[in-house]
Structure formats: structure tokens, C-alpha cells
Amino acid sequence: MIEVFTASTPNGIKVPIALEELGIPYRLHKMPMGSPEYRSAEFLQINPNGKIPVIRHDDGGNAPVTIFESGAILLYLADSFGGLAGATAAARGQTLSWLFLQVAGLGPMMGNAAHFRSLKSPDPYTVGRFHGEANRYLGLIEARLRDAEWLNGETYSIADIAHFSWVRSAAYAGIDLKDFPILEAWVQKIEKRDATRRAFAKLA
Ligand SMILES: N[C@@H](CCC(=O)N[C@@H](CS)C(=O)NCC(=O)O)C(=O)O
Structure with a gap:
């Protein structure tokens, strides 16, 4: 169990x-x-x-x-x-790349963007730095999903699962997913999975 x-x-x-x-x-x-x-x-x-x-x-x-x-x-x-990790060596490699990008990149940037903007007296530099980085990561994922249905290029994987839960919470970081229409559609598709x-x- x-x-x-x-x-x-x-x-x-x-x-x-x-x-x-x-x-x-x-x-x-x-x-x-x-x-x-x-x-x-x-x-x-x-x-x-x-x-x-x-x-x-x-x-x-x-x-x-x-x-x-x-x-x-x-x-x-x-x-x-x-x-959930890709059937081929290429897909597994891509799964790992995108998974690590989430845990080491998008997650911490978006988490900090949300944290610092929620302070009573947010410091503009700090908020701008994390907000900018979170946006940059979202742009990377949006570009990837323009060319591939799923992040590893072949199948739905743990890389999609890892990013999904953060991307759908972008509003907490002050980011409107409407600015990332491909990501918005990808989030909706994952939300509909049983x-x-x-x-x-x-x-x-
Ligand atoms: N790098 C960790 C981050 C885990 C993390 O930050 N968890 C948060 C919830 S999303 C938590 O447990 N917060 C409670 C606390 O810090 O007391 C992971 O990916 O699992």
C-alpha cells in the first residue's frame, strides 16, 4: 500500500x-x-x-x-x-528535462512571485524579478506545447503533471493565463481527464 x-x-x-x-x-x-x-x-x-x-x-x-x-x-x-515517463529513450529524456525544469525553475519562481506580491509592502524589484522569471518559464512551456501535444513530445507524462498544477495556479503569481492561450487549453485538457x-x- x-x-x-x-x-x-x-x-x-x-x-x-x-x-x-x-x-x-x-x-x-x-x-x-x-x-x-x-x-x-x-x-x-x-x-x-x-x-x-x-x-x-x-x-x-x-x-x-x-x-x-x-x-x-x-x-x-x-x-x-x-x-507516465515516455516509452522511448528520447521521450524519457524529454520527460526528465521538463520535470526538472518545473521543480528547479518554474515552481520556485512562481512560488516566490506569489509570496512576494502578497506582502503588505511588496518590494517592486523583488516582485518584478520573480514575476518576470515566472512569465519567462511559462513562455518556454507555451513554446514547447506549440510544437508538441505533451511536454515529452510523445505521451502524457509526469512532466505534464508537474507543470499542470503550477500553471493552473498562475493567478496567484499575478499572471493571467489568457496571455498564454496554448497553456490555457492544455490546462483545460488535463483538468478534464478522469x-x-x-x-x-x-x-x-
Ligand atoms: N520542492 C518541494 C516543495 C514542497 C513544498 O513547498 N510543499 C509545500 C506545499 S506546496 C509545503 O509543504 N508547505 C508547508 C510548509 O512549508 O510548512 C517539492 O517539490 O515537493
Whole structure:
């Protein structure tokens, strides 16, 4: 069984979406933002960084495996259960490139853009810097999806799942997706997938 410690946030939703796509049963452990559980000794043992998402996988045989960091979890699930990472070497390479671009680039830039603009006295340079970078990343994804239906160039993958949950939240960073019509259509397409709907319903 896979236990998922998570919440309905851009990083948190990635894991239930991937599990639903793979058809793997899981047990949800919901951790609302701000809950004291994030700083509990028990939780810090499974993620020393004190953040969701985290999974604990007990396959009934080997010792349970604990994994934190959404990108690592997505890769672990794709490797363990076979799927969502591209069938060819080229598609897998592209999956990794776009996945890492999300966790190391778009996510932190957009997260900081949202954080700094929400302050009572936002500093214009800081807000402009993160807002500009978030826009630049969105432009990269928009350009990629102009030439390919999915980010790895072949199939829906963990790279799409990782970006989807952030791109759909662009408004928090002060970005209107109307400025990125290809991205807007891609988000709507992913929102309509049965697996996405099930994941959101379970986390609601
Ligand atoms: N790089 C991490 C980021 C995880 C992260 O920032 N999680 C947020 C929710 S989206 C969180 O747990 N925040 C609660 C806290 O920091 O106390 C990942 O991709 O998993």
C-alpha cells in the first residue's frame, strides 16, 4: 500500500494525480497547510524538510520506502509501476528535462512571485524579478506545447503533471493565463481527464 501525506496545493496534488493515472491504490493522509503536524517529530522523520508531498510505500515484502520531494516521488512512481515517463529513450529524456525544469525553475519562481506580491509592502524589484522569471518559464512551456501535444513530445507524462498544477495556479503569481492561450487549453485538457478529476475530488 502507498500512503500519501499531502494537501491540495500545487506540489501536493501532483502525487494523487499520478497515482490515479497509474491506477495504483493509495491511502490519503491529508495535511492542511499550517497544521502543527508539519513540525511534529513523526513527520520530520519521514521528511526532514517538513513539507508535503511525501509517500510511504510498503509493498508487503521489503522494508517500507519513504520518499519526499514531488519530482522524486513522480519518478519513483513512474519507475516502480511503469508508465507516465515516455516509452522511448528520447521521450524519457524529454520527460526528465521538463520535470526538472518545473521543480528547479518554474515552481520556485512562481512560488516566490506569489509570496512576494502578497506582502503588505511588496518590494517592486523583488516582485518584478520573480514575476518576470515566472512569465519567462511559462513562455518556454507555451513554446514547447506549440510544437508538441505533451511536454515529452510523445505521451502524457509526469512532466505534464508537474507543470499542470503550477500553471493552473498562475493567478496567484499575478499572471493571467489568457496571455498564454496554448497553456490555457492544455490546462483545460488535463483538468478534464478522469484521473485528474478523481484526484481533486479525493483531496477536496
Ligand atoms: N520542492 C518541494 C516543495 C514542497 C513544498 O513547498 N510543499 C509545500 C506545499 S506546496 C509545503 O509543504 N508547505 C508547508 C510548509 O512549508 O510548512 C517539492 O517539490 O515537493
